[in-house]
Structure formats: structure tokens, C-alpha cells
Amino acid sequence: MTHATTTPRVALVTGTASGIGEAVVRQFRELGHQVLAVDFNEQAREKADAVGAAFHQADLSDGAACRGAVDEALQRFGRVDILVNNAGIQHVSPIETFPEAKWRQIVDLMLTAPFLLSQACWPSMRDNGWGRIVNIASVHAQVASPGKAAYISAKHGLIGLTKTAALEGGEQGITANAICPAYVKTPLVDNQIADQAKLHGMAEQEVVEQVMLKNAAVKRLIQPEEVAALVAYLASDAAGAVTGASWNIDLGWTAQ
């Protein structure tokens, strides 16, 4: 797909070993952006190498590691223009038995890390008068489902962070937007399909059709490249007037 700008930028993308993050890195490289791919999984190094992106290993549930990732980007490229907060995990359990450690891990990775990474990238974006923050939220930033308290709370919080960053960045050339996908065909969802099939004693195809696509108007899973295309638009010059918004790619889920 083509975009109104091809200005080469420097991007930091988190959670790049698979799924949406991997597709975003690929898309950015096709557009000519320099990319620092950040992940705790070493497999992301090979994926980054394959498309000419740089790799930095970091566990982003740790605050110092978040700041270290941005320092690495600044040392390598001298600036950060685009930040894509994408790294995420899931844990399914009712509130009554939800482990505190899992809650903290999810909130640290999916809400605190986007805050710390935005904070650390801010001076570079402000000084250059141009910045794009794209937060990968979820349809679960708009609606809830049982069993996913930490994930849903972190994603709802991420919308609040996005709106605040948009207001603070408006005069500085910095935009912030969130993307809210329904189920995307990635390892994160493949694992959920397998778990739910076991839990409900259903075939995996039945889980997809009867559980995951129950509220969908378009009855299929989303491809990671479809999310990456919207990330590329929101990170482009063309999207300079678009900020503080939540962009649903949810197969029509929240239309009802």
C-alpha cells in the first residue's frame, strides 16, 4: 500500500518477535524507516536482521529496561520519531483467583512501559517538532469480556494515556493514537484458541466461530498486516491532524 509520505523516519517498535509487531517492523522497513525492534525474546533478533532492522533485547516490564531501549535508539540513530507500543501478553482467570503477580506483570508491560517509553522519547520528538506515538490497544480497550481483568484494565488505561499524550503533544508536533483490534491471527490468539478449546471441550474451529467471532460482522480473523497498514498511516506525515483517537479494526464488533 502507498502512503502520502515517504520521509524516512526513525522508529522504535516493541514486541517484534511475532504477530503485529513483526508486521509493523516489516512495513516500516518497506517504507524506508530505520527501526529499532525491541523484545525480550531472542527470536526477534533474527526477524529484525531479515529486514534490516536493528534489535535490542529488553524485558519491558522493567522500567530501567524501557529507558535503556530508548537510550539505545538515540545512540544508534540520534533521534526517535515514531514509537509503537505493541508488546503484550494475556492471562485468563476470574477476578476471584487472578494472581496478583500476573496483574502487576500485565499492567507493567502494557500500561507502565508505554508511559515510560513515551516519556523517554518525548524530548527527541519535541526538539524535532515531529513525533508519532501509536499505541496498540484492543477492542478490549472499549468493551470487556470475563476472565481478562488485567488485560482489559491495562488497555482501557492505555486509551487514557493516548488522549493525555495527544493533548500535551499537540503544540509540539507530537500526535498520539490508539488502535483497537479484535482478534488478530497471531501466536497470542493461537494460544487462546487452544486453551479455550480445552476449557470448553470444543474443536478449535468452533472456538473461532462461536466464541471469538460471536460479535463480529465480518466473520474472519484479522491479519497482522492489516493492523500494520493502519500503524503506517498514523505514523505518516499525512496523519498530522489525527490525534487522541481510538481506531477500531474490530470486524464490526463494537458497531452493535
Ligand SMILES: NC(=O)c1ccc[n+]([C@@H]2O[C@H](COP(=O)([O-])OP(=O)(O)OC[C@H]3O[C@@H](n4cnc5c(N)ncnc54)[C@H](O)[C@@H]3O)[C@@H](O)[C@H]2O)c1
Ligand atoms: N492478536 C490479537 O488478537 C490482538 C487483538 C487486540 C490487541 N492485540 C495487542 O497487540 C499487541 C501484539 O500482540 P500479538 O497478537 O501480535 O502478540 P504476539 O504474542 O504475537 O506478540 C507479542 C510480542 O510481545 C513480546 N513481549 C511479551 N512480553 C514482553 C516483555 N516483557 N518485554 C518485551 N517484549 C515482550 C513477545 O515476545 C512478542 O514478540 C499486544 O499488545 C496485544 O495485546 C492483539
